Amino acid sequence: MASALRSTILRHIRIPVSQTLTLNGSKLGSGSGAVAFRLFSSHADDHLDKEEVSARVLDVVKSFPKVDPSKVTPDVHFQKDLGLDSLDTVEIVMALEEEFKLEIPDKEADKIDSCALAIEYVYNHPMAG
Amino acid sequence: MAHWMKNLKVQPNSTSLEEARKRTFEFFRLACRSIPSIMEIYNLQDVVSPSQLRSTVASQIRKNSHVTNPKVIDMLLFKGMEELKNFVDHAKQRHHIIGQYVVGRKGLVQDLGPKDEGISNFLKNFYNSKYS
Structure with missing residues (x-):
């Protein structure tokens, strides 16, 4: 059939x-x-370019409640220039982890204490997205 | 995150303030990293943002920043860890986390800093007064 x-x-x-x-x-x-x-x-192809990383890092720092957004520039130091303490710094690093979907090991995270270092670290991280 | 929290043991005492300080940051990182799963468990997406929860955890830690005895810090960290574990294991309910960490002590109006200028002062004072 x-x-x-x-x-x-x-x-x-x-x-x-x-x-x-x-x-x-x-x-x-x-x-x-x-x-x-x-x-x-x-x-x-999917690696972030430096300008995008920089803009997103600065956005994260600016949206932090204790930070005055007008003071934030790419080479600002969290504790010296923005008046944050060590706990705030860790909080910002955690916010960056969330933004770029990373898990930054403790030793590396301790070293990140300025916007410039944060941008550098995220830019060089292969998994940043 | 939750899998290695299951076999968490009581650590030996911190020998110095520096070590206790390091452990505090470790605890804070652990708490921050479990925020996404907590938000998932308790359906907090439309109530609070991860960054607000992070700030709440940080302010809870900062509340005890005057403590300099390493043993006391260890004890506080243990209690914090217990609390975190209870949340991650779903041993608490949604209103616990909302009541304690979302609405918080300051009542319905959160004064998180200079960016909270949209709220009227009258309402802020009203909520802060002893109306309840």
């Missing part, structure tokens, strides 16, 4: 083979370049 149906249908249906092939071919042709590009650049 099924095979009979199949053969009847196949006998009556005509597919314009040449046309679809060229269509597919042209689609493939245009798409293949992009695909190859994605394949070869999978790592470098």
